[in-house]
Amino acid sequence: MRTHAKVAAGCLxxxxxxxxxxxxxxxxxxxxxxxxxxxxMQVRGAAFSDVIDKLRDATNQxxxxxxxxxxxxxxxTDLPVTLDLSRLPLDEALNRLLQHVGGxxxxxxxxxxxxxxxxxxxxxxxxxxxxxxxDVRAAIKDGxxxxxxxDAIIRRVEGVDPLSWKESGGNIGSIYELGGxxxxxxxxxxxxxxxxxxxxxxxxxxxxxxxxxxx
Numbered sequence: 001m002r003t004h005a006k007v008a009a010g011c012l013x014x015x016x017x018x019x020x021x022x023x024x025x026x027x028x029x030x031x032x033x034x035x036x037x038x039x040x041m042q043v044r045g046a047a048f049s050d051v052i053d054k055l056r057d058a059t060n061q062x063x064x065x066x067x068x069x070x071x072x073x074x075x076x077t078d079l080p081v082t083l084d085l086s087r088l089p090l091d092e093a094l095n096r097l098l099q100h101v102g103g104x105x106x107x108x109x110x111x112x113x114x115x116x117x118x119x120x121x122x123x124x125x126x127x128x129x130x131x132x133x134x135d136v137r138a139a140i141k142d143g144x145x146x147x148x149x150x151d152a153i154i155r156r157v158e159g160v161d162p163l164s165w166k167e168s169g170g171n172i173g174s175i176y177e178l179g180g181x182x183x184x185x186x187x188x189x190x191x192x193x194x195x196x197x198x199x200x201x202x203x204x205x206x207x208x209x210x211x212x213x214x215x
Contacts, residue, residue, distance in 0.1 A: 032062065032090070038090060039056045041088075042085070043081055047080065047081070048076070051083075062117065064119070066124065085097060098110065098119065106121060108122065109121070109125050110125075111188040126187065129172060133181050133182065134181065136182055140180050153177075160193050163189060173174065
């Protein structure tokens with residue numbers, strides 16, 4: 001009986017330590033840290049896939065490349081890249097890398113879904129849009145200048161990737177205001193930039209910021 005009691009006590013102690021360790025562990029990040037610095041990263045003729053691997057290792061972020069649509073534009077895993085991305089935050093490093101690789105031939109971009117960054121063509125990104133609601137009531141004053149105030153905020157939002165908006169001849173973005181809420185349909189990576197841009201207007205207690213429904 002004493003032996004069984006000792007074994008049970010040992011199991012309980014191990015379970016307690018396990019639960020305590022699990023409780024103290026940091027929860028996994030729900031969104032990538034796009035401001036994380038990539039460190040020293042100068043590549044000369046490195047394969048495109050190797051550059052992506054370097055970004056993954058340097059920032060510890062989940063980066064997925066959708067190679068199938070990229071291959072249609074000759075953007076392959078072994079495409080040589082010569083570029084200096086040193087000491088840039090991840091978002092700027094990705095933008096510079098994709099602009100460099102696509103050049104004037106094809107527009108590349110990325111989208112963010114939970115903890116994963118997906119790289120693909122802009123045409124492929126256009127197939128994936130989401131609609132989000134941004135609460136900007138605190139920035140809108142009632143009165144004769146209300147409409148002008150709303151228009152200023154909308155123009156500010158449309159200034160993010162301006163050629164993608166339908167108002168400017170694009171085929172992705174649309175935006176309208178309803179009761180102090182901005183209803184925005186855009187590509188997910190543009191929604192991320194809009195959320196950053198409106199951070200000073202959206203109330204701090206507005207959850208994670210924008211509310212979104214994928215379309």
